[in-house]
Amino acid sequence: MKKRVLVITDGLVHPSLRARSDLKRLLLGMDRLECVHSGSIEALKTLPGGGFDALAVYLHRQSVSDLALDALEAFVRGGGGLFALHSASASFKIRDRWFDLLGGRFVAHGRVGPFALRRVTRGIFGGIDAFTLHDELYFHEYDRSNTVHFVADTEKGPEPQVWTRVFGEGRVCYFAPGHRAATIRHPAAGQVLKRGLYWVCRIDEEAGE
Numbered sequence: 001m002k003k004r005v006l007v008i009t010d011g012l013v014h015p016s017l018r019a020r021s022d023l024k025r026l027l028l029g030m031d032r033l034e035c036v037h038s039g040s041i042e043a044l045k046t047l048p049g050g051g052f053d054a055l056a057v058y059l060h061r062q063s064v065s066d067l068a069l070d071a072l073e074a075f076v077r078g079g080g081g082l083f084a085l086h087s088a089s090a091s092f093k094i095r096d097r098w099f100d101l102l103g104g105r106f107v108a109h110g111r112v113g114p115f116a117l118r119r120v121t122r123g124i125f126g127g128i129d130a131f132t133l134h135d136e137l138y139f140h141e142y143d144r145s146n147t148v149h150f151v152a153d154t155e156k157g158p159e160p161q162v163w164t165r166v167f168g169e170g171r172v173c174y175f176a177p178g179h180r181a182a183t184i185r186h187p188a189a190g191q192v193l194k195r196g197l198y199w200v201c202r203i204d205e206e207a208g209e
Helices: 019-027 043-046 066-077 086-090 097-100 182-186 186-200
Strands: 003-010 034-039 054-059 079-085 104-109 111-121 131-135 138-141 147-154 157-167 169-177
Touching: 003 019, 003 043, 019 034, 019 054, 019 104, 019 138, 019 182, 034 054, 034 086, 034 182, 043 086, 054 066, 066 079, 066 097, 066 182, 079 097, 079 182, 079 186, 086 138, 086 147, 086 169, 097 104, 111 157, 131 182, 131 186, 138 147, 157 186, 182 186
Parallel strands: 003 034, 003 054, 054 079, 079 169
Antiparallel strands: 104 138, 111 131, 111 147, 147 157, 157 169
């Protein structure tokens, strides 16, 4: 049975129309998912009772209503999945509840340029070797209880770029790159996105992995 995922792509700059299109194409290739797309953050209110297994957010918004955030928090705490990309960590920055859910808050980024993602754990991303992206390198304030899977090595030390965490009974995965649409089309990045989404949807459990 396919897992039902609500996909919200919203914002003026992040993500670009090309990136939204490339993400939709990537999701269409994941035959174990049924995706429902929305361009409104208020679609979060449909999560409880909507038959969804997970939420994927690729957006940049400064505000979210209390009702929408309440619905999201209850959904994940009750066992739903959350997969967030790139500027999701720069959204709702004054809302500590969002930080607690996601496990990180955007602090800064440099110019677009090449950087390598180095895998530091096995687990769900085992077998995906280091790969290089041409993108924004995000720096975060993040919860040290996160399980960090990929880092970018910087002058200040390793900077987490992909992490997972548990929130209540639910699963959360965050993927920091994604300023450029080319990142979504990158084969290794696509594998990380697929495995992260499958993990938050608990497809790994059904496969006995």
